[in-house]
Amino acid sequence: MGRLTGALNAFSLGSVFVHANVYTCTHLGTPYQGNCNLCRERVAQVTGGTTLCPSEWHKAYPIAQGNRQSPIDIDSARAVYDPSLQPLVISYESCTSLSISNTGHSVMVEFEDTDDRTAISGGPFQNPFRLKQFHFHWGTTHSQGSEHTIDGKPFPCELHLVHWNARKYATFGEAAAAPDGLAVVGVFLEIGKEHASMNRLTDALYMVKFKGTKAQFRGFNPKCLLPSSLDYWTYLGSLTTPPLNESVTWIVLKEPIRISMKQLEKFRMLLFTSEEDQRIQMANNFRPPQPLKGRIVRASFKA
Numbered sequence: 628m629g630r631l632t633g634a635l636n637a638f639s640l641g642s643v644f645v646h647a648n649v650y651t652c653t654h655l656g657t658p659y660q661g662n663c664n665l666c667r668e669r670v671a672q673v674t675g676g677t678t679l680c681p682s683e684w685h686k687a688y689p690i691a692q693g694n695r696q697s698p699i700d701i702d703s704a705r706a707v708y709d710p711s712l713q714p715l716v717i718s719y720e721s722c723t724s725l726s727i728s729n730t731g732h733s734v735m736v737e738f739e740d741t742d743d744r745t746a747i748s749g750g751p752f753q754n755p756f757r758l759k760q761f762h763f764h765w766g767t768t769h770s771q772g773s774e775h776t777i778d779g780k781p782f783p784c785e786l787h788l789v790h791w792n793a794r795k796y797a798t799f800g801e802a803a804a805a806p807d808g809l810a811v812v813g814v815f816l817e818i819g820k821e822h823a824s825m826n827r828l829t830d831a832l833y834m835v836k837f838k839g840t841k842a843q844f845r846g847f848n849p850k851c852l853l854p855s856s857l858d859y860w861t862y863l864g865s866l867t868t869p870p871l872n873e874s875v876t877w878i879v880l881k882e883p884i885r886i887s888m889k890q891l892e893k894f895r896m897l898l899f900t901s902e903e904d905q906r907i908q909m910a911n912n913f914r915p916p917q918p919l920k921g922r923i924v925r926a927s928f929k930a
């Protein structure tokens with residue numbers, strides 16, 4: 628049950644992350660000692676204040692070295708076009724958003740998920756998956772931020788729309804622990820013109836600046852955050868934050884959406900820390916790509 632509670636914490640306001648003052652970190656492949664400016668929030672509490680960077684998560688979560696970990700680098704030339712993959716059907720017909728919150732590692736918008744009004748189907752899926760929440764990963768600079776990379780190239784930001792298999796599992800927590808329980812749609816964000824529909828979201832960020840804060844956020848339809856093409860890559864992977872459950876069928880959309888520099892900068896105003904703590908900017912809240920370990924990435928489109 629401890630693991631499952633951990634799974635829920637990773638998605639809710641409770642946090643398994645703490646900050647260490649001094650430790651060795653190899654985040655992004657660079658040996659580093661001292662205060663980790665790259666991954667402060669990416670440290671997991673083990674016992675007695677011992678803290679771990681992503682490269683050491685396996686000490687607390689052995690699954691971190693498992694066979695289907697996420698994110699990955701998608702080598703577009705090695706992805707296999709699979710004509711049997713169905714088009715992805717995104718049925719976000721109602722505006723069922725509830726709240727916006729600062730989880731201490733991202734900003735998250737949660738949805739009512741008592742029925743299939745806001746769900747995805749088609750693609751590699753046999754039944755609909757309900758939207759539970761979406762959140763973002765971003766960098767301190769535009770040269771990093773996304774979790775998935777394409778041909779080695781990161782994007783400044785990545786949106787994750789997290790869905791669960793409510794036909795097969797009774798609760799989100801149960802689905803998060805099962806190999807076919809979750810479906811996450813990843814959308815890359817790049818810098819360009821202002822994204823009009825994103826303003827409602829970026830204008831709400833000031834309300835959840837501190838870790839643990841939450842505000843009402845109703846009537847937002849995330850359909851407006853999708854690109855025009857739903858061409859995708861798909862592979863079997865995991866959550867990208869502890870407890871790193873290998874429960875996710877990933878759908879990574881090929882076409883990025885664009886937001887303005889000003890809009891992205893509003894994400895960088897958020898803090899990893901609570902109001903009473905010393906302020907630490909929320910950014911670089913991504914896990915680096917993990918080994919493919921023989922997995923095949925399928926493409927819904929011909930290269």
Ligand SMILES: [Zn+2]
Pocket residue numbers: 762763764787867
């Ligand atoms: Zn994510």
